[in-house]
Amino acid sequence: MVENGHHDGHGHGDNAEYYSLRAAAMQALLIEKGVCTLDDILTMADKIDSRSPKDGAKILAHAWVDPEYKKRLLADAESAFLELGYDLPETSPKITVVENTDEVHNMAVCTLCSCFPRAIIGRPPAWYKELAYRSKVVVDPRGVLQEFGTAIDEAVQVRVIDSSADYRYLVLPMRPAGTDGMSEEQLAELITQESMIGVGLALAPENVRAS
Amino acid sequence: MAGEAAAKFKVGDQVRIRVGVPPTHFRTPEYVQGKQGKIDTLWGAFPNPESLAYGGDGLPAQPLYQVEFAQTDLWHDYKGSASDKLLIDIYEHWLETI
Structure with a gap:
């Protein structure tokens, strides 16, 4: 789990770093567990970003x-x-x-x-x-x-x-x-x-x- | 689709949303639980997110309905017009016959 550090536990609304770390951890787990491939994730992200x-x-x-x-x-x-x-x-x-x-x-x-x-x-x-x-x-x-x-x-x-x-x-x-x-x-x-x-x-x- | 339940409700039927907090990922917000609404649309059957979220196959697929509520039935102090509506998509296992 990501350390909460100096945060007060009232959410992470302004903490972009927290969210990108969490997203990276989830991505790694999804791939490791075979739920989807890195290629699936990148293809979907590209699609969304192209719109x-x-x-x-x-x-x-x-x-x-x-x-x-x-x-x-x-x-x-x-x-x-x-x-x-x-x-x-x-x-x-x-x-x-x-x-x-x-x-x-x-x-x-x-x-x-x-x-x-x-x-x-x-x-x-x-x-x-x-x-x-x-x-x-x-x-x-x-x-x-x-x-x-x-x-x-x-x-x-x-x-x-x-x-x-x-x-x-x-x-x-x-x-x-x-x-x-x-x-x-x-x-x-x-x-x-x-x-x-x-x-x-x-x-x-x-x-x-x-x- | 295999494992698909036949839809129990039809457009226009009055339904009540079940009250519950199952120990899983569920897509029925508390603000509509226990409230009475009307079936507006039948979208077809979709895998159950309560199973999908925990690695299950989501089967049997659940009929998914768009349910319409009068805003004044959801909020007793609703400030808008009496004709205003709220529509939300609810899986069949959350709907009760009235």
Whole structure:
């Protein structure tokens, strides 16, 4: 066991060294016990690191412009991902897409740990893994939305999805007004990581920084 | 899939989440235990994480459901709208018939 040293036992939130040592120890044990190979671990890590919110944004922007694709994406996300060249590794949990509308607003969380649609949008942001978000969003989702500066009308149903098992959830945000003439590429720039978790909305076009 | 149990519940059924703290890795958070909800989706059968986590084969695979709760049923002082929901994925052996 890793020595706790001078730590006070109240968790290791700021101790990156502790976590990397623990990860290295677990990796060594998994390989030694034949649970998986070093190659399996590196392949999966490479896959996750090769994906980022940009990939999710590209897929979801396509759903904004192609209603038939959107139907397929909502019915069977993994086949729809494949259509655009995104395959999931065999070891990936299932991923499904939920649509935000003017009647329902979905938000994703993993209260037990940090389950996230990594195989499509990469690693979760740090706040997603913190107890503050994980504990508050299920109890007071509208309070969390407020903290993120996201205004959701009282008449809209807020649906918090706790990814506690074999499915991961990717949120399809609503397409903002005033985006009719925009290309798919420009639309993808409106889709932020926060909007794909459901704590935010897609950006209004005037809020995208010119690049 | 071999060793797969037929799903006992269907979409729309009312269920209660079992209360328990088994001495293993379980994926049923305490905040839904003892609460009543409604089956929203049947996802199919998946290996049981309580067995998988300890090197078991996870069989028989457990039907996995997405269960919908009214937030006001989970938290008596819920601050949001009465129509707000919480959805969570629960394995069948944690569900009780009402």
